[in-house]
Amino acid sequence: MSGTLAAAPARSGGNAFIRTVHAISTVCGWTAAAFTVIALFVTCHMIFVRAVLNQSTIWQTEAVIYLMIAATTVGLPYVQRLRGHVNVDLVPHMLPRRVRRVLAYVVLISTIAVMAVLAWYAFDVWHQAFDRNWKSSTVWAAPLWVPYLAMPVGFGLFILQLVADLVGLITGAEPPFGIEDH
Template sequence: MSRLPHAGLPMPGGNPFVRGVRAISTVCGWVAASLTVIALFVTCHMIFVRYALGHSTIWQTEAVIYLMIGAACIGLPYVQTLRGHVNVDLVPMALPRRGRLVLAWVVQLATIAVIALIAWYSWEVWHQAWDRNWKSPSVWGPRLWIPYMVLPIGFGLFLLQLLADLVALAIGEDAPFGMKEG
């Protein structure tokens, strides 16, 4: 299988903002992986308690759901550093360098606008849960501000990574769509 010329992690250059944000995003990747592993252990615990011991479970299913949502949200900036989000290269590959650069700016700015909107509204939902002391209607009944907190944090850090990508594009540290010439 041949490797595409733009595949892989963009190499951080000398810009301290871009390097710092990529370091934060890498930590987010480790946190997301840890949340996934914790969810795996909680699932195993749930299976053991239910089937081996014959007891009912109260908190495990809901905890696993919250952990996996947390892993998905906190993992967003790391996946962005890897260029792992859904990407269709057909149009950028067909464009000349100048057209690719214009398209990269349009796509990057539109993505930043959408993610900023999601981050803002997720902060509002989190704040309502905090302010109104919302609790899950389940038997376990955790306070919902705790799992909702991953939404503004995850999308806020994703937004920060997108801004770092825009800076890297603007200063020439990263090529449009990660595609190097030649």
């Protein structure tokens, strides 16, 4: 088998579009990390309020859930840029170069299509929450359009990174599945 066991981050090959998308995806990664750190501090605050002050919490649990959902969805493009998603590359390693390239196109286009459906429905849910002024059914009564916004934004930016990967494949900046031919 040729290639490395660990996938390398996506390359731009000097393409301005790909470099721009990579920069956006990196900002998404930093944003997702910030959401995770904020969720950690909110969790610590919640523990302090409950254990030390012996008071009930109102907004902390819900905020942590929303922050972690946002971190997960907004972090998708960054993880894709780093090739950090689960990748089973046994079959691509065994395929001839041309078949591997065709499979890479099929996988990228299929992933874009599935993510487009998810983004569409996430946008629809966000829009309904915004338009109908939905609020959470807790004491905090947070407006649900705020946390729901992370889903269409995250999925949309993930699609943008997938399109950049497709452009990289088309232009030859990125080999199929990151596997170099020797």
